[in-house]
Amino acid sequence: MEIYNHFAYIYDVLMDDVDYSGWVDYIERILKIYGVKPARIVDLACGTGNITIMLKARGYDVIGIDQSEDMLSVAKDKAEKSFMDIPFICQDMRFLELHGPVDAITCICDGINYILSLRDLDMLFQSVRRYLNPNGIFIFDISSYYKLSSILGDNIMVETDEEISYIWINNFDRRTGICEMNLSFFVKDGEHYRRFDETHYQRAYKVDEIVHRLKHNGFKSIEVYQPFMLKPPKKRAERIFFAARKI
Numbered sequence: 558m559e560i561y562n563h564f565a566y567i568y569d570v571l572m573d574d575v576d577y578s579g580w581v582d583y584i585e586r587i588l589k590i591y592g593v594k595p596a597r598i599v600d601l602a603c604g605t606g607n608i609t610i611m612l613k614a615r616g617y618d619v620i621g622i623d624q625s626e627d628m629l630s631v632a633k634d635k636a637e638k639s640f641m642d643i644p645f646i647c648q649d650m651r652f653l654e655l656h657g658p659v660d661a662i663t664c665i666c667d668g669i670n671y672i673l674s675l676r677d678l679d680m681l682f683q684s685v686r687r688y689l690n691p692n693g694i695f696i697f698d699i700s701s702y703y704k705l706s707s708i709l710g711d712n713i714m715v716e717t718d719e720e721i722s723y724i725w726i727n728n729f730d731r732r733t734g735i736c737e738m739n740l741s742f743f744v745k746d747g748e749h750y751r752r753f754d755e756t757h758y759q760r761a762y763k764v765d766e767i768v769h770r771l772k773h774n775g776f777k778s779i780e781v782y783q784p785f786m787l788k789p790p791k792k793r794a795e796r797i798f799f800a801a802r803k804i
Contacts, residue, residue, distance in 0.1 A: 580785075581608060581611045584608075584612075587782075588661060588694065591778070594660075596659075597660060598619045598660070598663060599662045600620065601622050601623075602624075603629075603632060605632050606631070608663065609621035609632065610632075610639060610641060612663075613643050620643070620659075621646070622645075623648075624650070629645045651680040653684040653687070657688075658688050658690045659690065662689060662694075663697065664695075664697035667698070669681075670700050671759060673760045678770050682775075694802055695803070696800050698784070699762055699799075700759065702763050703794070703795065704761075705729060706729050706736075708795060709738070713726050722742070724741045725740050727739075740755050764797060767781075768781065771799070776801035776803060778800075778802040779801045779802075782799070783797075
């Protein structure tokens, strides 16, 4: 599926209010709770590399993996400007191919929601487990079922700005649990605006589904967290974090 093409080059502008440093703080808190001191971390669905680069800055040997060549191009440019040598690899995360096992794997900011079937979710979890060292940890998050079905749902969102504006039209299918997101962007280009369109699909997973598939695919010590806290998620949490250890 061709997504994050033109969008890749404005992604960081639209996400400039995200506290990525706080996200990495949280990842490190979870690593500490699990007693994992990773020598190497693989960051799946790394996008433009914000989490990956911050992990590298904190001393971890890290690899970034994403399916979008455009997102990786932006990530590589940012890493080079920071004088960081980070391997960024274009791969479908369901079919990981690494040189060897690692101590921790992350997938932050909706990457799991782009896996649209339970079969593919199993494939992803199997790939992750294959490349984790014994007792290695998998940390990831999802946009919750509540967020995709009710906050995004069948709603329309519009943002207007002098540099970048967008129209975001959603359609949530309760039978499949898939939210179709049709985005039209208008980016200032000199005296005119350039338009481009993308369609994204995300699946809304319930917590029990994720936990069951993790257990089925050989994970244990599974914890489910309210974002940036170490307690169970609230009923209407819009984002949910998971941590699981390889058996």
